[in-house]
Amino acid sequence: MxxxxxxxxxxxxxxxxxxxxxxxxxxxxxxxxxxxxxxxxxxxxxxxxxxxxxxxxxxxxxxxxxxxxxxxxxxxxxxxxxxxxxxxxxxxxxxxNPLDPLLTSRDKYRTLYKLELKGVPIPKTSISEDLRTAYEYSKKLGKLVIKPLIGSRGFGSVLVDHPEVSFRILKTLASTRHPLYVQEYVPKPSRDIRAFVVDGSIIASMYRYAPQGEWRTNIAQGGEGEPCKLEGEFEDIVLKAVEALELWYAGVDIIEGPEGPVVVEVNGSPDWEELTMVTKVNPAPSIVKCLIKKLKC
CATH class of the missing domain: 3.40.50.20 (Rossmann fold)
Structure with missing residues (x-):
């Protein structure tokens, strides 16, 4: 054997x-x-x-x-x-995950354009290295989020509602030769949804509620979780997002926007300690069984 x-x-x-x-x-x-x-x-x-x-x-x-x-x-x-x-x-x-999909999921720019190609709803976003372009786009959006191109857990993401504040942040980033990633702020309840997908199935999902005075719902930023069950359009979009990026397992962050669900991020190497505490589902056995199945195919 x-x-x-x-x-x-x-x-x-x-x-x-x-x-x-x-x-x-x-x-x-x-x-x-x-x-x-x-x-x-x-x-x-x-x-x-x-x-x-x-x-x-x-x-x-x-x-x-x-x-x-x-x-x-x-x-x-x-x-x-x-x-x-x-x-x-x-x-x-x-x-x-396989290398190419994993690298896609680490790059917010690459993730979003691949999702858009497959018809997954995503926020309007500008990615540039040109300060004037980014500043003009920020004036167009009004309320917006400035994010690092690579990163997770909400670190480095800033909510801005005035173009001159945007300019100061963008100018600082440009001076250190960072890409300027400017994204529309999609109005939502004080929560988002983290869905965990393994081998084409959602095995657990939870609402993540932002702490008082904070807009980010990430657990690393003090958010709190509550179990939820995804159905209908939300379930379809989560699975479509993971399929679009060809990931074998992933954490998908989705918000309840005014016009329906919007995918904001897909993580190809997600953590799940809080998810397990909240939902009582530990993804590790399912992840391991998925890889063993791939090896035996």
Whole structure:
């Protein structure tokens, strides 16, 4: 009987909570498992073994969950890590999520245009490096959100309702050569919805309520969760969004706009500790079973 070897890839010294849950679910399935820091994985070209973690060859690795590429890295480190994962995929290591969809989900610009191509409702957004263009667009929108191009958990997102305040923020970003990501503010209740999708099915969802005096509903920003069940148009749009990005599992953030549901973000390596506490559903076993199924196909 073939015994699978599956890794969980992050860049922390110790596994965080989702990584620990995946490792436990792998153990429950009788799978050999490794926790690997991506900065400690090395590769070789022109000889075997091709992949290493310290002195251990990784050429027997069947699959891996890519949970993080690292949070503070330079351009060359990021290029090296992306190419490493591409190299591993090319030699038969099945990544979850697959590399290209994962990279899409990390890039808000790429995510939104792919969603729009598939007819998924998204907020009107301008992405530029030109200060005047971004400023003029902010005047057109009035109330808007300025976000980092790459990021999660609501960090760095700013709600602005005056164009001159927008200008000051945008000028600062432009001076440090950051892309200018300006998005319309879609009116909504003081909540949004986080839906968790695995292998084409919504396995759990919750409302996330913004704390008093805060517009962001992210749990990392003090939001509180409540279980909910998605049906009809909301369920269809969540599944359509995940399918559009070709993700095997994802967290989808959706808001109840005046004209219906709007998808604001799709996370290809979502956390789920709060979701589990709120809904009593732990996605880890479903995620692990999905990858095992892909490996056996």
């Amino acid at each position: 073939l015994v699978l070897l599956i890794a969980v890839i992050h860049d922390t010294y110790n596994p965080d909570w989702p990584c620990r849950e995946i490792l436990k679910a792998l153990e429950d399935q009788g799978v050999e498992r490794l926790f690997l820091r991506i900065s400690k994985i090395s590769s070789r070209i022109g000889e075997k073994p091709r992949f290493w973690a310290g002195s251990r060859s990784l050429d027997d690795l069947n699959g891996a969950f890519v949970r993080s590429l690292g949070s503070i890295v330079n351009v060359e480190q990021m290029v090296r890590r992306i190419t490493l994962l591409e190299h591993m995929e090319s030699y038969g290591v099945t990544l979850m």
